[in-house]
Amino acid sequence: MTTTFDATDFESEMYDPDAVHMIPATGDRKPEHYPVDISTKAFWNQTSEQREETFRVLREEQPVSWQRPVDDAVTPDPDDPGYWAVVKHADIVKVSRDNETFVSGQGVLFDLLPPIFLELTQSFLAMDNPKHDRLRKLVASAFTPKQVKSIEDKVELAAKEIVDGFASDPSGEIDFVARCAKVLPTRIFCDIMGIPEHLREDTERNAGDVVAWADDEVLAGRAADEVQVQAATNLHDIAAELIELKKNEPGDDLVTALINAEVDGRHLDEFEIGSFFVLMAVAGTDTTRHTSAFTVRAFTHFPEQKKWLMEDYDGRINNAIEEFIRYACPVMTFRRTAVAETELGGHTVIPGDKVVLFYPSGCMDADVFENPEQFDLSRPNAKEHVGFGGGGVHFCLGNQLAKSMLRALFRELLFRIPEFEVGEPELLGTNFMRGVKRMPFRFTPEK
Numbered sequence: 001m002t003t004t005f006d007a008t009d010f011e012s013e014m015y016d017p018d019a020v021h022m023i024p025a026t027g028d029r030k031p032e033h034y035p036v037d038i039s040t041k042a043f044w045n046q047t048s049e050q051r052e053e054t055f056r057v058l059r060e061e062q063p064v065s066w067q068r069p070v071d072d073a074v075t076p077d078p079d080d081p082g083y084w085a086v087v088k089h090a091d092i093v094k095v096s097r098d099n100e101t102f103v104s105g106q107g108v109l110f111d112l113l114p115p116i117f118l119e120l121t122q123s124f125l126a127m128d129n130p131k132h133d134r135l136r137k138l139v140a141s142a143f144t145p146k147q148v149k150s151i152e153d154k155v156e157l158a159a160k161e162i163v164d165g166f167a168s169d170p171s172g173e174i175d176f177v178a179r180c181a182k183v184l185p186t187r188i189f190c191d192i193m194g195i196p197e198h199l200r201e202d203t204e205r206n207a208g209d210v211v212a213w214a215d216d217e218v219l220a221g222r223a224a225d226e227v228q229v230q231a232a233t234n235l236h237d238i239a240a241e242l243i244e245l246k247k248n249e250p251g252d253d254l255v256t257a258l259i260n261a262e263v264d265g266r267h268l269d270e271f272e273i274g275s276f277f278v279l280m281a282v283a284g285t286d287t288t289r290h291t292s293a294f295t296v297r298a299f300t301h302f303p304e305q306k307k308w309l310m311e312d313y314d315g316r317i318n319n320a321i322e323e324f325i326r327y328a329c330p331v332m333t334f335r336r337t338a339v340a341e342t343e344l345g346g347h348t349v350i351p352g353d354k355v356v357l358f359y360p361s362g363c364m365d366a367d368v369f370e371n372p373e374q375f376d377l378s379r380p381n382a383k384e385h386v387g388f389g390g391g392g393v394h395f396c397l398g399n400q401l402a403k404s405m406l407r408a409l410f411r412e413l414l415f416r417i418p419e420f421e422v423g424e425p426e427l428l429g430t431n432f433m434r435g436v437k438r439m440p441f442r443f444t445p446e447k
């Protein structure tokens with residue numbers, strides 16, 4: 001059954017409409033929009049290599065530039081003055097760590113989305129302290145050492161079974177996304193949440209819709225905001241069904257742990273678990289999927305790196321994974337909103353200004369990474385990448401799980417079907433996720 005979104009359906013101790021204010025950009029100063037325009041749909045439809053050419057120009061000329069609103073806003077607003085684009089590594093780190101001046105509670109995407117929608121979809125990703133820390137702590141308390149260990153075992157088993165599914169396929173060719181990249185994180189998300197088989201397909205489809213709002217193929221003629229709201233509402237429905245199920249039949253899964261989690265005498269309510277479920281359905285699946293797709297592509301372009309890694313997989317994989325993330329950098333943008341006047345890149349940022357962080361540009365910053373365009377698994381400072389964010393209170397909560405999935409998957413791929421190459425990827429056209437829809441993967445089958 002699907003319901004339609006209505007803010008009054010949701011009653012949550014955490015949802016306080018007065019606590020989240022939309023502060024419009026104030027003051028009468030309106031900087032000129034910078035002529036190097038990164039808000040066009042055409043820009044976001046380019047390959048990341050093409051976009052990097054433009055980011056390089058901005059990093060050199062104007063590390064913080066005032067940009068017009070993006071073309072494919074989910075909810076276009078004629079009064080939207082634009083945003084500050086932050087493209088240097090040092091500035092991304094500075095903004096990410098100054099959670100007093102640059103807040104997330106007014107939204108983390110380009111658009112000024114309604115506060116209820118943020119809480120519906122983004123949980124504590126779009127909250128500020130003290131609410132953020134309270135909720136993040138509650139969720140983190142559900143990841144007990146026993147839970148983490150059981151997740152690791154599930155990840156290894158899933159990686160093996162997924163590669164079993166195609167390694168000896170005599171055709172020696174698959175769509176890497178459908179048969180491999182997408183399957184592992186989705187299965188792990190479903191496993192750790194304890195999602196039964198009959199809800200898995202629905203969960204996966206709706207999770208895809210929540211993030212792919214600006215991709216014409218995914219939208220298939222539907223309005224972007226409708227797609228996003230409907231998908232989020234459907235995911236809340238699935239979460240509600242799951243909560244009922246787990247209350248009656250507790251399991252060794254995260255939803256059961258979340259129902260029981262208690263911090264300072266307080267439990268999560270149904271709405272909070274639902275919003276966290278939506279956040280995890282997106283944060284925990286698409287990100288890892290696209291990282292593994294771009295990594296097999298990188299191995300095709302830099303075959304010597306594959307050989308080098310295989311010579312001492314256990315000794316080298318942890319640093320290598322940091323380079324996988326730096327090079328793939330699947331999350332392209334997150335926004336903050338300034339709540340105090342401050343200086344950034346030689347400009348005065350005033351309360352209400354939107355400030356957007358461009359992580360792939362930070363990952364390619366030659367002031368931090370030597371020869372950044374090289375996929376170099378022995379890069380000494382690979383872990384300084386900003387692919388999981390630039391630090392601060394919102395730093396990716398799932399980074400260890402993402403690394404564990406990549407470690408397990410590449411062990412299977414490299415040692416069982418070491419001879420492989422990819423064809424041209426079909427890319428997702430959004431300004432949020434650097435994603436691959438489909439990508440041919442050819443390999444010498446396992447005997």
Ligand code: HEM
Pocket residue numbers: 096124125126136279280283284285287288291325329330331334359386387388389390391392393394395396397398399401402
């Ligand atoms: C390669 C994979 C991944 C990448 C590149 C990635 C990237 C990110 C980024 C850029 C942020 C925002 C950081 C900020 O605003 O400062 C974030 C936050 C988050 N990620 Fe990930 N992520 C990945 C995998 C995962 C996984 C597997 C999970 C869950 C199992 C997850 C859960 C979260 C959560 C819950 C947050 C919100 C944290 C907060 O606001 O406190 N992520 N991630």
